Structure formats: C-alpha cells, structure tokens
Amino acid sequence: MRSSRTLRLKTRLTTLVTGVAAAAALLLAAPASHAADTPLRDLGAAKGKIVGTAVTGSKLTGTYGDVAAAQFSSLTPGNAMKWGSVEPARGAFDWAEADRIVAFAQAHSQQVRGHTLVWHNQNPNWLTNGSWTPAQLGDLLQNHIATEVGRYKGRIAAWDVVNEAFNEDGTYRPTLWYNGLGADYIANALTWARAADPAAKLYINDYNVEGVNAKSTALYNLVRSLKQRGVPIDGVGLQAHLVLGQVPATLQQNIQRFADLGVDVAITELDIRMTLPSDGAKLDRQKADYKAVTAACVAVARCVNLTVWGFTDSDSWVEGTFPGEGAATPYDGNYAPKPAYYGIAEALGGTTAPPPTGGCKAVYSVGSQWNTGFTGNVTISCSGASLSSWKATWTYGAGQQITQAWSADCTQSGPAVTCANASYNGTVPDGGSVSFGFNANWSGSNPAPTVTLG
Known part of the structure; x- marks a missing residue:
C-alpha cells in the first residue's frame, strides 16, 4: 500500500x-477531502440511495476518517466481521475492530452493513480443519450467527448473511457448509439471522452476478424459491468487482428483475480495476463506468445502496490480488478524488467537475x-x-x-x-x-x- x-x-x-x-x-500538499460541493452521501439521499464504502477500522482517523465520514452514509467492515476475525480460536472472540467501525458510524450518523456471516473463505483454522457431524456443524453455524448478529442487534442496518454460494455455471459452490449441511444451509442461516435481529435486512451476496447470466439466474431462482417458502430474505447484493470497460449491458435489467421479486438490491463491493499504469484515457473510461453503474442503481427504485469496496487506492485489495492491475477506487492513494468520483456524483445529480490536472x-x-x-x-x-x-x-x-x-x-x-x-x-x-x-x-x-x- x-x-x-x-x-x-x-x-x-x-x-x-x-x-x-x-x-x-x-x-x-493537503488532499481535497471534500471533493464536491455536495458530498456523495447527500447526493445519494436526494435520490433515495445509501452511498457506502468498505473501511478498515484501524484507519478511521485523520484524513481517511474525515473522508469516510463526510462522503458516505454507510460503512461496511472490510474484514472485521468475518468469522476468522471475530472468533480466531473457538470460544475466544475479538470484537475490537468491528466495535470501532460501529462506534464510528454511530458518531457520524451512518448505517453499518454487516459482512459476512456465512462464507467459504476467511474462516478460522479450528473450524475448517475440524471433523464435524452435520448436527455439530449446524450448531456451530447457528451459534455463530446468534452471537454476532445478537451482539450488534439494532445497530446493523443490513447483513450479508450468505456470501458467494454459487459457481459460475449456476451450480452450488462445494463448501464446508454446502457439503456438510446441503443447500438448506442458506435458508437456515437466514432464519437464524432473523431470529437474532428481526429489524436487520438480510441479503445474499455474490460476484459475477451483475448482468444476466447463468450464475445470476441461479441466484434469482434461489431468491424466488426462498420467497415462496417464506424464508426471510430482504435483498440481493451484487458485488460489482468489475474490469475497466466491462460493465454488463444487462446490469439495470438484472437489478430490475430481482426488484420485481419483491426484494431490495444493493451494489455491495464496487470497484473497477485497470491495467497499470493509469493514464488520462483509462481514468476517463473508469469515470464513465462508475457513472454507468451508479445510473443503473438510480434507475431502479429498489436499488437501495451503492457501496464502493474501499474509497481510496491506498486501501484497496486489488493490487495485491491482481498483479499489474489497480487504481480501482474513486480516490487516489493521497485522498484526491479521481474522475471516477465525479462519475458517481454526476449520476446522483451532482454537477461538480474534476480539476483539469x-x-x-x-x-x-x-x-x-x-x-x-x-x-x-x-x-x-x-x-x-x-x-x-x-x-x-x-x-x-x-x-x-x-x-x-x-x-x-x-x-x-x-x-x-x-x-x-x-x-x-x-x-x-x-x-x-x-x-x-x-x-x-x-x-x-x-x-x-x-x-x-x-
């Protein structure tokens, strides 16, 4: 970084x-923390949208904290609420960073989006290396959900309850949970989360489901089935980890079809990466892509939240995961807004233009x-x-x-x-x-x- x-x-x-x-x-040398006359959170509110960002709790001070507070109306813990972070040893909990983020959000009149309760990654070794009967595994999952959701009852607006349940072809991903509990682990997790906090909105979240394709259709069919069965499901999260110039043409259509099922939709982890180094043409293309994604959300009433996965390139996961790619967020590493920032602002009705340099x-x-x-x-x-x-x-x-x-x-x-x-x-x-x-x-x-x- x-x-x-x-x-x-x-x-x-x-x-x-x-x-x-x-x-x-x-x-x-000071960065332009407040890039537009009207912050993104206020532009979003005028359109009925929550505008959020993933954050690292330990960084919520100084300029990083100032920008996070001024520009965004929702915070998602990037890692602090995942199972491996909160219960690294069985029965030994560490809530410090998650608590820090929740307290910061409360102090700045922000929502918190809980992320994530059930996932195949970033689980503690004691869990993944254990030998569990289905009954034991189900008890572990239910207890985890009850403990974490219960701790933050009334303070979390929405939870990504189940994360990345599908393969690219629309089949269920073979995970600890699917292999041990079958497909109903999803319905059970949602039911347990609702019991722990009846007021929180409950989501299923996945990537490569932004456009209409086999994976998003499998997710669509699951949500429709859950609704028909009376399982508590309030929303679908489209992660939107995108590549420059590859915003799906069917994004708005896809958002609308989920909304037509009677659930909310959130863009939960938006970033748009490019091959490095960046240049003026790439940054202009990135601005257009960010604007297109935001506009698709604005166009559908039940698209309620647009969250970027880190607002500054200095706090992005991309360069460490995709060698030779990066510059994926709306702010550069020195907290200066990039053209992408203005793409979001313009799609939300803002008019401030970026400085020519x-x-x-x-x-x-x-x-x-x-x-x-x-x-x-x-x-x-x-x-x-x-x-x-x-x-x-x-x-x-x-x-x-x-x-x-x-x-x-x-x-x-x-x-x-x-x-x-x-x-x-x-x-x-x-x-x-x-x-x-x-x-x-x-x-x-x-x-x-x-x-x-x-």
Whole structure:
C-alpha cells in the first residue's frame, strides 16, 4: 500500500518565517477531502440511495476518517466481521475492530452493513480443519450467527448473511457448509439471522452476478424459491468487482428483475480495476463506468445502496490480488478524488467537475535562506493521473524576485511567476514526480505562495 507523503523542509529561516513557509507548504500538499460541493452521501439521499464504502477500522482517523465520514452514509467492515476475525480460536472472540467501525458510524450518523456471516473463505483454522457431524456443524453455524448478529442487534442496518454460494455455471459452490449441511444451509442461516435481529435486512451476496447470466439466474431462482417458502430474505447484493470497460449491458435489467421479486438490491463491493499504469484515457473510461453503474442503481427504485469496496487506492485489495492491475477506487492513494468520483456524483445529480490536472499537484517549499536571498523548490507529483507537460504558476505577495532557475523555464512579470517544464522533464507518470529549483531575492518576509498547476 502506498502511504501518504510527508513533506520535510530543510531550512535556515528564522523561527517565524520557517513556521509560515512550512504551514503554507503543508497546506498545498493537503488532499481535497471534500471533493464536491455536495458530498456523495447527500447526493445519494436526494435520490433515495445509501452511498457506502468498505473501511478498515484501524484507519478511521485523520484524513481517511474525515473522508469516510463526510462522503458516505454507510460503512461496511472490510474484514472485521468475518468469522476468522471475530472468533480466531473457538470460544475466544475479538470484537475490537468491528466495535470501532460501529462506534464510528454511530458518531457520524451512518448505517453499518454487516459482512459476512456465512462464507467459504476467511474462516478460522479450528473450524475448517475440524471433523464435524452435520448436527455439530449446524450448531456451530447457528451459534455463530446468534452471537454476532445478537451482539450488534439494532445497530446493523443490513447483513450479508450468505456470501458467494454459487459457481459460475449456476451450480452450488462445494463448501464446508454446502457439503456438510446441503443447500438448506442458506435458508437456515437466514432464519437464524432473523431470529437474532428481526429489524436487520438480510441479503445474499455474490460476484459475477451483475448482468444476466447463468450464475445470476441461479441466484434469482434461489431468491424466488426462498420467497415462496417464506424464508426471510430482504435483498440481493451484487458485488460489482468489475474490469475497466466491462460493465454488463444487462446490469439495470438484472437489478430490475430481482426488484420485481419483491426484494431490495444493493451494489455491495464496487470497484473497477485497470491495467497499470493509469493514464488520462483509462481514468476517463473508469469515470464513465462508475457513472454507468451508479445510473443503473438510480434507475431502479429498489436499488437501495451503492457501496464502493474501499474509497481510496491506498486501501484497496486489488493490487495485491491482481498483479499489474489497480487504481480501482474513486480516490487516489493521497485522498484526491479521481474522475471516477465525479462519475458517481454526476449520476446522483451532482454537477461538480474534476480539476483539469486530475490527481496531480504542485508543492512549494523553501530549502535555504540568507539575508537577501533564498533557494526555492517546487515538486510536481501525480497519483491516479499523469502529465505529458506541465506549467506551474504563482504570485508572490512580498516582492520576491527570481534570479535563476534550473530544470524549468521560469519567467516573472511583476509578482506573477510562470515556470514550464524543460525539454527533458515534462512527463510525470502516475505515481511519479519531478522537481525544479530556483534562487530568488527577498526582503522583510518570505511567505510561501499558492501554486497552481496547469
């Protein structure tokens, strides 16, 4: 994972001037946490939709926490509520991270989507390596559901009760649960969850079921059968781990057919990955894809929730799972909104457009200073975007005058400074940076200016 960049200033300024310059430089480096005039959660509310994100509980501080709180109306624990996390040893429970997420959500007027009670992955070794009779296995599952759902009774809006029950051809996936209990493990799990919290909405969740295909049709037939049998089932989760340019053409049709069964639909784990490195064309395509998925949900009244599987590339599972692919979320690793963010916002009725430089920024700093002069530096970096040329402009507020520059072509007219790339450093790749420097005169004070990148 990429970590946030830390700006270090080496300077011989006086204490006052150092403080001013450092504060200004850090301000320039700060991410745009609130990207649109209207946050996604408010845009969604106006359309009757919950807009959520998966989160890592231990990261819910600082900028990560600020963005999660400001932009989203629902949180899904990425891993904290899975069986292997909450009961790593039989009878020994660890609720710390799950509790942290629930408490954060309550403090910020957010829903929580519980994920997930019954799955074939991320189970503890004591469970998967055990030798269980069907009766014992059923008791273990019922007790687990009763314990976890019961702990959060009244605090979880919806549960992904059963996760990934089907193979691609629509047959049941052979798992610990299916092999040991048969297909009715699904109905039993839903029934036990309803008993533990009658108010929580209960979902079946799966991937590659976004469009109409054999797998989604098997899920459709199961939900129809459960409804006919009176088994408690409130919704279907379409994970939507998608590939750039491959949003299913039948997505809205598929959402509608589930809704017509009398259940809600949620896009539960949306991300759209691309082959790295990203570039402007890929990011534009990703924006269109995010917009298309959101629009399909907006078009169907019973599509009630759109959740992205991590909002920032620094907290995404994709790069660790699909080598050579990534950049799958709406924010880059430095918490700057990507075009994808605006795709979601526009589909929800927002009108804010992304800045023309996307995920690229310029940071101004002072390296050293003496009685009449100083050395300055500007670093241009990109994350989730790239540049083939650049121009940095700023206006000095205290009469500073550039006398010499290197690695850039700089001109100054009065207080206005324009610095363009040299012939050899115009390209800034996604994840890369370039720097240029200059000497300048000053007198009295030397406040750092705001740099605009074009």
